[in-house]
Amino acid sequence: MTAAADPSIKAATTSPLAPRNAVTIVLLAVLALIPLYATLSGNSFALTLFTRVLILAIGAVSLNLIMGYGGMVSFGHAAYLGIGGYAVGILAKEGIGSGFIQWPVAVAVSALYALVVGALSLRTRGVYFFMITLAFAQMIYYVAIGLDRYGGDDGLTIYNRSQFGGAIDLNNKTLFYYVCLALLLGSIYLVARIVNSRFGLVIQGARTNERRMRAIGFPTFRYKLVCFVIAGAMCGLAGALLANLTNFISPALMHWTRSGDLIVMVALGGLGTLFGPLIGAVAFLLLEEGLSRVTEYPNLILGPVLLLVAIYAHGGIEGLLAGRRDG
């Protein structure tokens, strides 16, 4: 990662009235009120759209942990969305409908996959790491296509959302939305704790200067690997949520373009910032949605917008709001 693209971690200590914090607070308030708006206006599509935003934001938060703070630019992060989703779908098809089993399995299998991929890829850096993570994700993608019993290329319909006994009925869209919101905030809080802990400082040190980390006595590989596994597990949960939202899984869940989308969300919002991935996910998905209504080729506009962000706002939206220009 070049010096210019390097995120800065200093941002955490600014005044609560700074524009970036104000935007975050307003955004959280809006997110909290979406179900109310959807009920009052009868616009249930907004609720579905924003549930999707929250879920992919969890994926972006997890990617930001390894990419923004750890400097590990993975181009295979959507694999975890797929693994989490397939864990739910396969268990549902085999008659295991309990979320208490489905979700932990989604998380555990994702963590295991991350352990294998990380162990094999984290010895490499930069573009090689990028390519290896992509290769593994493609492999998983084709494995999913080969799963005839679970729909192969066509995908698989999930007839029942994950069951959590009487208390939590995920078929209630509003409740499901708030479950996703709570899990998103929980993952942001988790990342906030991690990045300021001893472990988090090691990860950030390994991003800015791995050679020095070794020289002062850190075996960096094992820390990066654990970080990679945490991020994978977190994104696996997002995959389980996504399967519940759409009641459907297919290999498209983990298409490589989706990995690209996650990277764009993180970069757009601001690498290595706590709320950047959320802001990026909201901006990206709403932009995509809005543009697809006015034009048949939303990428024709989305592309240049992202290009401008890449050229002029290295800190992403968070960086712009903080008045920081590293370029």
Next chain:
Amino acid sequence: MAETLLRVEGLTKRFGGVVPADAITLDIAPGEVHAVIGPNGAGKTTLIGLLSGELSPQRGRIHFDGADITRSPVHRRSRLGLARSFQITSLFRGFTALDNVALAVQAHRGHSFRFWRDARAEDELREPARAALARVGLAERAGTHIERLSHGELRQLEIAMALATAPRLLLLDEPMAGLGPEESAQMVRMLRQLKGSMTILLVEHDMEAVFALADRLTVLVYGRIIASGGPQAIRADPAVRQAYLGEKENSGTSGGHG
């Protein structure tokens, strides 16, 4: 403790046809300041790389306090008490001076699989880090982001990072690199204060500094030791005068590669 802290025997490193370390043998006693000098390209930085573990030799052995560390990875050597500073300042961007040094302390306080507690609030890490900063004269700059430190201050911070790991042998790779005369003098004063409490292997271009600090010297030319001994003997050695001290004019401010 062994009588020699570091013993290097027949250490050889080849890069294709270039041999920056050719059968290097040297001993460093505890408490000694041992300087390695030599013209550009003599293999000084290669020697530091071999000793710190970033490079592995084709032949020869390295013993540190009686243990063979020839094949030990960098981080393990650091754990054993071998610390190095870098010729080109090598720190953690985005962090304060204190954060940088505290990370070095943290490396030697057990494992870092601690995910919850705010590491910046741990006295166990911050206090030794403050002490190391004070030792190099940077106490007042603890809270400053390293992007705002002067070059001289960064060089001091380099030393503080190495000190913070509580080393038993300090490998200093051109600590005066890029410093003006005044800053160099300050660095020499600081290193002189370390002398006695610390064993140091000093690679340096600045001859004045070397002769002010070193107990013993080793002179490298093209990867080979051409002389070794006390400052007086080295000054008088004809081979050294011919190979190296003859270019003394260039040695005041340095920054080249060794």
